[in-house]
Amino acid sequence: MSNTDFTIFSSTQLREFTTEVFVHFDVPYDDAILAADVLAYSDEHGIDSHGIARLKTYFDLLRTGKINPKPEIKIIREKSSTATIDGDNGLGLVVGPKCMDIAIQKAKLHGSGWVSVCNTNHYGAAGYYPVMALKDDIIGLSMTNTTKGVAPFNGAEKMLGTNPLAIAFPAYKEPPIIIDLASSAVAYGKVEIADRKNEKIPEGWCIDKNGYSTTMPSEMINGGALLPLGSDKDGSGHKGYCLASMVDILSAVLSGANWGPFTVPFAINSALPEKQVGKGIGHFFGAWEIDGFRDKNEFKTNIDEWIHTMRNTLPRPGTSGVLIPGDPEREAYQLRMRDGIPLHKEVVNSLMDIASYTGINIPS
Amino acid sequence: MSNTDFTIFSSTQLREFTTEVFVHFDVPYDDAILAADVLAYSDEHGIDSHGIARLKTYFDLLRTGKINPKPEIKIIREKSSTATIDGDNGLGLVVGPKCMDIAIQKAKLHGSGWVSVCNTNHYGAAGYYPVMALKDDIIGLSMTNTTKGVAPFNGAEKMLGTNPLAIAFPAYKEPPIIIDLASSAVAYGKVEIADRKNEKIPEGWCIDKNGYSTTMPSEMINGGALLPLGSDKDGSGHKGYCLASMVDILSAVLSGANWGPFTVPFAINSALPEKQVGKGIGHFFGAWEIDGFRDKNEFKTNIDEWIHTMRNTLPRPGTSGVLIPGDPEREAYQLRMRDGIPLHKEVVNSLMDIASYTGINIPS
16 A cells, blocks of 8 residues: 555544534534544544545435434433443444443442443444543443354354453553554454455454464455364353353343344444344443542552553563554554644545535535 | 372361461451361362461461451541541451451442451452352452562562452352452462472463573562463563552552552561551452442342353353353352362371470361
């Protein structure tokens, strides 16, 4: 891919366009701003797979009436530190932040807050949600289940999603620690990129449609599956399967959403699961107030020391040494807020399609 | 290792011996029974590394006065759904269950309960604790930090422990789902076994003292390190590092225990860290009452369906197919409660040493 495949946009341009597109489909203005903020978080932090590159899919779902633009989210069960919420089939980008906020409010009152969510849709990057909690010195956590793409350990077919887990810890003088990881060995996007470039992929990423390990991206794409984190027996692939299961159960079985292979797909042209076992997909949000455990300033000062200690690890030869979770995204943020956000021509084309359908121009 | 290397004991024999040894060192009788139960859980479920094979280390620590046999555990900070507890340098096998119980009681009152623990010691198998919660239809979670043994991603030295995470979900007619995983690619015990057998280990388990990948167990043992789950760049080793960091911070930074490379070692003859940054090691316990989110019978019925669905996954060629987390331990339990628990002669010798020191005989 040459540089001419990319066009640079400012974050403000993308936020304005995204907001207007959501408003066009009757999403209330404040909700549209919020949804645009969730997508912009990804684009600004270099998480290209979860930002405006996906606007076209949200657009398709709104255009065809598959997502409710004006959801009334409802608490359907509650105790002081827990709740289950029905997202009324709204945008995950709107339902997600509102539910995370309820978890945060509960943590302020009771030390911790936990919200499971059913009847919702794709919520963007998992890392957005714990970051919401940082300003209140709260440790935030988020999980979501996603459409099947990953084989369970020793399985030969897709049964679970890439089911991510994110958690963030505030520091004092240092930037926060932000963990955001999918429970698969790699993201599907990496396989797609290798396929486009006609390159092989490493052992341990994928199996083909018969369950054999493959290094050919096309063999995964045509009926194969991703492998869980840890990949195979030697690498402890059962652990990635366990993590994906945990995320699936907390997000979807606990909330009454669709789980495992029945999880509703995100893209509009994907095959629907053979049956529904719940409502929509599921998220799970958590919040722990640090002051419920330890003086928050002591904690944050200790986190600074923890960060310094890890940064001072002897580096492995041939590497740039140990990073702190969140470092790569912070580096991308600084570059992109200064130089702009490069969008691949395929993404730009998808925005042009949206612009021509809605009559909304990308601001210049 | 031939069969003659092993002697068979009944679980009752081991429980009685363990209890008497703890009582010998002034552990109150009820606490000794509890500690023996935690160790027996591992032996009965085939988790040989965390059962009576470690009694000699607890013995050494009690004999030399390094562990307080009569801890008075103290809540040092509390909100309705959270607490931090000082374990008064007691046996983790006693402090752990008592703190997990506080998390469970909080969940019954407030929907969830969270307890971070400092000034404690090794607590046995992480999976014991969530299993405690199952009888009350509570989802339990446990984590602990452990002595350094694992290099952070791109690091060339030990900085974190194998920091495990365990969580369990009750089912209706099916046995529960019990997840218990270390955040390293493999356990140190696997490297030791390969070394004893003079066998090579797979790529991705270890690095040598200079940070280079090695397949020679001795090169890890002599100043090298284990690798995190995911192993290397291709396998997403940064994810295992993120998980180990999460466990370290929730268990130790949040509670005020020693964290990262400063975590106190378990074995008495291990080198002490260069400084102390807190008190003892740290645990983190959690409990969510299912009824705080969803009708518990609906949840458990859904978990049964989840289990059936995963079991029905097409198996990968050459494997026995998809298991449910907890299956291998259940299978071991059935065999061992019928046929007894085989102990390696090295373990038996360590028990004989304890017997000769204390005058307590292994019951016949």
